[in-house]
Amino acid sequence: MSSPPLASGPEGPHALRPLLETVLDALAEGRQARGGPLPAGGPQAVAARVRATVGDALPQKGDPDAVRHLVRMLAEGAADPADPLCAAHLHCPPLAVATAADLAASALNPSLDSWDQAPAASELEALVTDALAAEIYAGPTANEPQKSTALVTTGGTESNQLALLLAREAHGGTRLVCGANAHHSLTRAAWLLGLPEPVVVPAPAGTLDPAALDEALTELPGPRGSLVVAATAGTTDAGLIDPLTDIADLCAAHGARLHIDAAYGGGLLFSERHRHQLHGIERAHTVTLDLHKLGWQPAAAGLLAVRDPHEPHALHHHADYLNADDDTQAGLPDLLGRSLRTTRRPDILKIAVTLKTLGRDGLGALVDQVCAHAQELARLIQAHPGFELYDPPTISTVLFRPVEASDDTVAAVRRTLLTEGRAVLGRAVLDGQLWLKATLLNPHTRPGDLAALLKLVEGHTPR
Structure with a gap:
């Protein structure tokens, strides 16, 4: 029996080409069978279809048609973020160019834990992360060019955990202070790192209250630098942005460290029209950014920007087979201190291809489009007597509910x-009521799609 073909090497392209046709056909067949943004029938129906297709998950003998059957099944049972009526989460439809680059990354399979496994990918990561960090820290109080850096992560949860870890290592002891609106990963990170119970500051309007923060920082004991304040630029529930400049001022006055979780809102930096909403972000010690949200990347594409390029040195770890001292002294880059993970795929490639293909203007245009769609949906809701709008959207999230409906x-x-x-x-x-949430991340959405969404909700609401 001959060995199955490999995706890389001289025969790689020849082996992949027919498989790509099979996968693309299966994706189309599955989407057609699904017929909408989500498979019908609920969890039990989806589970039954999956089990019927898979059968024995580890058979004695293989099935050469498995890729077609399983990809078709997955597509039929998928929530399709490219469908304009799929708008629940910060779950973007990925760009075709980014997805194509991701295929190349999978085929080449570099691992960014040592230079000899990823010679070009490691240099590409350094270039792109420096450029993105410079974009975040470009402001009236920015550092000199190229003084900041960024680490590639799997997303906001890992970035927030790394931010607290770097704060702990920089100051010996750290206590988290965050708003009631902060992402759950921050309090979980404090628990994982063995930090004291976080101090949660009220966020009565959905954003962190500066007066309450000032009071908390005044009353909390500890030396300067022992407190880390986490602000949010783009809350998960409503897409709201904390008053970043006010919070940065308070951190400076109290000697507290500032982390900004901009996993969602960080993409506004690409837009000349909307980046002013992030004024003050450049004053943060660390910033979380997810490009699998307002960056249209296949997951995962997370970053943690770090203002002080020396702080990631705390992640340094020695493993002789990966970063031997004599190799490092001879000029081979040490990659092990760029992450808590060892094996790392080159997620930077899809990001780099997207940035070069679209540029700041192209990405900014996508951001502007989805923000405009949110404004249009809000207008439709306000004009409809059967719906109540929570508030005008800040980014691309719209909250609404049928008038006089119970939770x-x-x-x-x-x-x-x-x-x-x-x-x-x-x-x-929010405000003691349950709201429907539309998170608009599809730049191809049309006004008619938004009207159709409201009509569906209206038609399913008992009178």
Whole structure:
């Protein structure tokens, strides 16, 4: 029996080409069978289709047609972020050019834990992360060019954990201070790192209250630098942005360290129209950014920008087979201190290809489009007597609910749309009420799609 072909090497392209045709055909077949943004029937129906297709997950003898069957099954059972009625989460439709680059990364399979496994990829990562860090720290109080850096992560959860780890290592002891609106990964990171119980500051309007923060920082004991304040630029529930400049001023006055979780809102930096909303971000010691949100990358594409390029040295670890001292002294780059992970795929390639292909203007135009779609949806809601708008959108998230509906009704409408496979909406509890959440990340969405979404909700709301 001959060995199966490899994706790289001299025979790689020849082996991949027919498989690509098979995969693309299976994706199209699965999407057609699904017929909407989500498979109909709910969890039990989807599970039954998966089990029927897979059968024995580890058979004695293989099936050469497995790739077609399984890809078609996955596509039929997928939530499609490219469908304009799939708008629940910070789950973007990836750009075709980024997805193509991701295929190349998978085929070449570099591992960014030592230079000899990823010679070009390691240099590309250094170039692109420096450029993105410079973009974040470009402002009236920015450092000199190229004084900042960024680490590639799997997303906001890992970035936030790394931010607290670097703060702990820089100051010996650290206590997290965050708003009630902060992402759950921050308090989880404090727990994982063995830090004291976080101090949670009220966020009565959905954003961190500066007066309450000032009071907390005044009352908390400890030397300067022992407190790290986490602000949010783009909350998960409503896409709101904390008053970053006010918070930075308070951190400076109290000697506290500032981390900004801009996993969602960081993409506004690419837009000349919207980047002013992030004024003050350049004053943060660390910044979380996810390009698999407002960057249209296949997951994962996370970053942690670090203002002081020396701080990541705390991650340094010696493993002779990866970064032997004599190799490092001879000029081979040491990659092991760029992450807590060892094996790392080159997620930087898809990011680099996107940045070079679209440029700042192209990415900014996509950001402007989805923000404009959110404004249009808000206008449609305000003009509709049957709906209530939570607030004008800050980024691309819109919260609304049927007028005079109970929370149970709102929840039931959402689940019915999911079960029928008609629309995918999120949920958020704010001001003591349950709201439907539309997170608009598809730049191809049209006004008619937004109207159709509201019509579906209206038609499923009991009168």
